[in-house]
Amino acid sequence: MSRLPPPLADWIAARGWRLHPHQQAMLDRADEPSLLLVAPTGCGKTLAGFLPTLAELGPKPGPGLHTLYISPLKALAADIRRNLGAPIEGAGLAIRVEDRTGDTGAHIRRRQRADPPHILLTTPESLALLLSWPDAPRIFAGLQRVIVDEIHALAESKRGDQLMLCLARLERLAPGLRRVGLSATVEDPPALGRFLACHPQPCAVLTADPGPDPDIAILDTETPPPWAGGGGRHAIPEVLDQVRRHRTTLIFHNTRAQAELFFHALWLANEDALPIGIHHGSLSRETRERVEAAMVAGALRAIVCTGSLDLGIDWGDVDLVIQVGAPKNVKRLVQRIGRANHRYNAPSKALLVPANRFEVVECLAALQAVRDRTLDGEPRGPGPRDVLCQHILVTAAAGPFGADALYAEVTTAGPYAGLSRPAFDACLDFAATGGYALRAYDRWRRIMLRDGQWQLRDPRSAQAIRMNIGTIIDTETLKVRLRGRGGAPLGEIEESFAATLTPGDTFLMAGQVVRYEGLHEMTVEVSRSPGRDPRVAVFNGTKFATSTLLTHRILDLFQQSRWPDLPDHTADWLALQRKVSCLPRADRLLVESFPHDGREHLAIYGFAGRNAQQTLGLLLTKRMEEQRLDPLGFVATDYATLIWGLEAVTDPAPLFDPTRLRDGLEGWLAGNAVMKRTFRASATIAGLIERRHMGQRRSGRQATFSSDILYDTLLRHDPGHLLLAITREEAERGLVDFGRIEEMLARIGGRIDCVRLPRVTPLAAPLMLEMGRVPIEGAGRQRLMEDQAAALMAAAGLG
Amino acid sequence: MTGHPFTLAGAALIALPSGALWWPDRRLLCVSDLHLGKALRIARRGGTLLPPYETRATLARLDGDIEATGATGVLCLGDSFDDLAAAGTLPEDERLWLLRLMAGRDWIWVLGNHDPAPTGCGGTHRAEARIGPLTFRHIAEAEAEAEVSGHYHPKCALAGRARPCFLLDEARLILPAYGAYTGGLWCHDPALVSLMRPGALAILTGPKALAVPMPRTAPQIRPRSSSLSR
Missing domain, CATH: 3.40.50.300 (P-loop containing nucleotide triphosphate hydrolases)
Structure with a gap:
């Protein structure tokens, strides 16, 4: 010993x-x-x-x-x-x-x-x-x-x-x-x-000994969860009550925007002025550190947070974890629950707060999975090659290397154990020449072979390579600061959101309503604006797909004839859905078609997870475009895809022909926004696009152009390029997730139930409020742009 | 071709959906900010190795517009090359392509801030060009009249989509960037708002040229397509 x-x-x-x-x-x-x-x-x-x-x-x-x-x-x-x-x-x-x-x-x-x-x-x-x-x-x-x-x-x-x-x-x-x-x-x-x-x-x-079972339940609320959307604000009184009855409570949310809204509402109802803080990844480091320090000192009774507190510091005094919104994934829920009661061998205590009726079902399914000690997880794919491209450049920055030695070294890493030599050589060629079919850069290689060793052509490029290290792709953000000398930094908002603000607009930041005053040296200046209805800051939150395990448990729950474990409001809602339309089941595909707000809508309940439902949206809208149904856009959730357009879909069955869906994936998927987003991330990691650093963004904005242009150019002139192959690999396992579409098609076996209804159904209602809508660039969009241009000209007396 | 026709100082012009300007009476095609050789220039300076296809993409578009209009004259409104060295280092096939387009046509290179001196590509080089009632120069001048210029790469959003655009008022026209690797400046940028008179139009490029009153402030609502946001 x-x-x-x-x-x-x-x-x-x-x-x-x-x-x-x-x-x-x-x-x-x-x-x-x-x-x-x-x-x-x-x-x-x-x-x-x-x-x-x-x-x-x-x-x-x-x-x-x-x-x-x-x-x-x-x-x-x-x-x-x-x-x-x-x-x-x-x-x-x-x-x-x-x-x-x-x-x-x-x-x-x-x-x-x-x-x-x-x-x-x-x-x-x-x-x-x-x-x-x-x-x-x-x-x-x-x-x-x-x-x-x-x-x-x-x-x-x-x-x-x-x-x-x-x-x-x-x-x-x-x-x-x-x-x-x-x-x-x-x-x-x-x-x-x-x-x-x-x-x-x-x-x-x-x-190690996993310890006793957690003490976990769904929080009972007097006000039932809303029909749609949510964020758990209906549960504020009960959550406050729980905070009062515990030493320290962590209140987890799935997105930063939801955390901000919930925190704001919590404070408005916090009559006892319980000390409650907020913590998420868009807050400034100073703000986060202040909250962490207060927490360590035991000065806070609750913290409203996101995944930013999933890891890290052991908060010894946390005795309750509240999860607001659907947990999506049983493993992550179990890990979050573990944040409570950091004393070994004491059960963790957790409460789930479903934010809408659908999430009540998901929470129940998750709770049963935790009790059964079943964990979900998708197997990990092989190591992505964009990361390898960056690693090769970083290795060259450190000094000359031999290709054989580096290949031998790289394949000792678990994720790259199966990497073939040709796949490695393609990355090496990309790092050296860009890997283009047109050998334009032979004179201007980034790394070149001298005396059998690969090294930087220009040693000064080491600096640029170091600046590009890392695999985290941030959306472009601007700092937010209170106006005035030495104004406190509050955090960051996305540049695209900041661009939409005009002085006087209000939004939520760090739990306060702030008023946009102006942009000063790439910092958003704000002032405090108490008591006004805010617009919400748009944060980039990671969107996890609900796991296969959890969706199957949900579909099983739907098939019960009654739901004694569900609260009445949710059981009644499911019963109503069963009455006006029907409930989705694992062995059939439910498709609902209805008009709403001047647009035709099509809801497809595939239960394949957010990414696969998104792919399904792309594939189906493409087919609809061909059939001149003028789709305008769609939104995907973990359980359904909602498509809207100018024409009604009367016969959806042909849209789901598996062979044609697969052809669609092969043929044209290339042109869509999901692929471009994936390309942007991979091209940045691989070093094709340089990260923009502080201060560089300001000068000559018209000189910078979108990565979409690079993607379109490569697709047209060099379709076999390594980065396009990487983008496809990444998209198929990540954002495209075709595997789960195949899983869905296999279990429905061509059995499609199409229901035409005069209005939104109970199950479709939550879809109407989803964020993350994907526009379709087609005939419908052009029709809309022309209409809008005509209207604007007419309004200006020019039409 | 679904361009947008208009007159400037009495000249009947058409803004083409590609971003080129067509003057039928003079059989003159005008394009701005081609930025040929941009990828190679970045590589030369030790930067990243961008897909080296932007010059051929730009030339293909220009070739298409010349073919479709039957232009006998072409005026490039500055920043035609990404730097002075770019003209000399164009790959042979791209250089020949450009020479083929120039052959038999009046070709005027207006100098820009990226290419401030003659590039040795043939054609005529001018700091600015006066043709009929119009003055062509790279960067707009504040008090100018009957002026056609480029430089700013204006872009404009409509129904949630951003597109390069022409800007037009009774005194001047600003062309969008024609080159493949070019970004844009929002037309509500102060630089453009102060140049353009009240009542100016933005003419968006794309499948069809679409004219709208030029937006002078940032959009109030985040542009996104939604069946609920109306």
Whole structure:
């Protein structure tokens, strides 16, 4: 049994603490080349990760970097530094711990490269940047251990793929490096282990005691949830009551806009002036840090938040989690519930607040899934090649490399273990010449082969490559600040939203109604404007698709003859839908057609998840365009697609011919907005489009042009280009999700029920208020533009 | 061709949906801001390697307009090349394509801020050109009359779609950018609002040229298509 160094063991004993079994197991198995710890929140997971490091470094460690800790959140790195301080200082260990993130000053970053600490806490992006410097081999030569925290979250995005490429590089710089992954509860730990390990080595999995079942229920409200839309504001009195009855409550929302609206409404009803804060990713760092500090100090009774609090700091005093809106995904719900009661072996307490009638059904389905301990999750695809293109450029920035060696290195990363040599070579060619069929840039290559080594043609381009590091694609945002000298920064809004504001407009920001005053040096200036009805800031929230598991459970619920587990209002609503139309079922496809507000509508209840329903919208509107039904646009939710246009669809069955749907996917999907959005992200990651940085945006706006133009140009002149192939791969697994359309087509087997109705049906009502509408560029749009142009000219007396 | 006909200082002109200006009486086609060779210039400077097809895309469009109108003269209203070196480094096939378009036509290059000196491509180079009642120059001058210019790349939104556009009042016309890799400046930008007189029109390019009163302020409502937003 591995022992801790005496001073540390004494310090722990002096506090009356004992190691949890999984913490001891981490010490005992410290020599495993790769080790994944799966444990619920609140059981000392992070300390478990660090114990072997503290044991190995001991009281008088030699110089040099021993352990690299990587977290998805900057704030977490800073928090861990504080938390590690207690045992290290308490036990009198001479271990230096420092964090290094985008917030670390240039001076400290330079010093860290010259003289690295024993333990460096960082993020995937900061690590990639560190590896792009020519002195990386020296910094990492003695590295012993890498700890990847919240690896379950990193593995869900390209940040994880980039990180695994960086670990492959570290393995070359420090052979024999040991890897540790720390994960919340996941459905397939061995798959996460393969993601982490140095391929083909195996990864051992350690599973901590999952603890008792959570105490979870749907919150009863006096006012039933609204028919449509929502945000949970009907539940304000009951939520406030729960806040009063608990020490600290986290109130989770699915989008930032909903969090802002809910927070605003909560404050208006907060007669006891309970201290309640708000926390989400669009708020300024200062605002977020203030809330976090107040929370740590126990000064807040509740925090209205989004996914920004899914990870991170252990809030010891949280004793209730409230989820407002549909949970979408059972695994994420379980992880959120785990935020409550961070005491090991105490049940977490959670309440679900469905925001509308449909979500009541989804919440019930999710609650039953949590009780049955079934988790959902889609298998992870192979590592995306746009990330690899960036990695090749970053590698070149660090110094010359051989193609064979880099290929061997890259394929030790779990996500890229199956990467073929031709696929790798295509990325290398893209990095060097752009990879165009027209060899226009042979003289102006970005990297070129000299003496068998690939290197930058122009060493100065290393700077541009470093500026482009990262896989997070932000929409362009503007800072929001209170007007006046030293006005407090409030957060950020999307540029497209800011462009629509005129002085005097009001919107919600950081829980306050603010009035738009003007734009000053790329900052939106606002003043406080109490008591007015706000327009809502449009935030970019990630939209998760409801999992297959959950949609199947919902469809099963629909088939019950009665719904004793559902509140009366929802049961009555489903009964009404059954009466005027019918309820969707897994083995048939329900399609409703009705006029509304001067437009013809078609609702298709495919229950295939948001992305697949969106694809279905694109495929169907294309067919409608061919049939001269003049569709104008559509919106997709997790369970349905709603299409509106100028003509009614009388016979939808031919639209769903699977062969023609598949042809459509092959043939023309290329031209649509979803593909362009996907292209923009991949082209930015791969380095074709440079990120725009602070200050550069202002000059010559007419000189910058949209990535859509690049996409259209490539499609016309170079359809075989690597980035188009990457875009297709990305779209098919992400935004297109054709797999789930196939799943739907298979289960409905051509059985389509078309119902024509004089008005919106109970089930279609929520669709009318959905955001994220996709316009169709076709004959209908042109008809509309011409009508509008004629009307404007007539109004101006020019018609 | 569904262009928008209008008169400026007595000259009968047509704004073509492609973004070119057609003067039937003079058989003159006018285009602005081609920015030929832009991708190569960015690469030369160590920037990213954009798809190197924008010059042929622009030339193909110009070829189509010349063919459709039967123009005997072409006037390029400045920023025809993305920089002075771009004219010299055009790939051979693109250079030949341009020469073929120029052959047998009066070809006038008006100088722009990107190409402020003759480029050695043949044709006539002018700081500005006076033809009949009209003056053609790259950048509009505040007090000018009967002026045709480019430079600003104006764009305008209608029914939620942004398109490059012409701007027209009784004194001047500003052309949209014709080149493939060009962005736009909103026509409600102060630079354009101060140039254009009250009553100015924006003529949107696209499948058909569409004229609307030029918007002078940012749209009040976020442009998005919605059956509920009306």
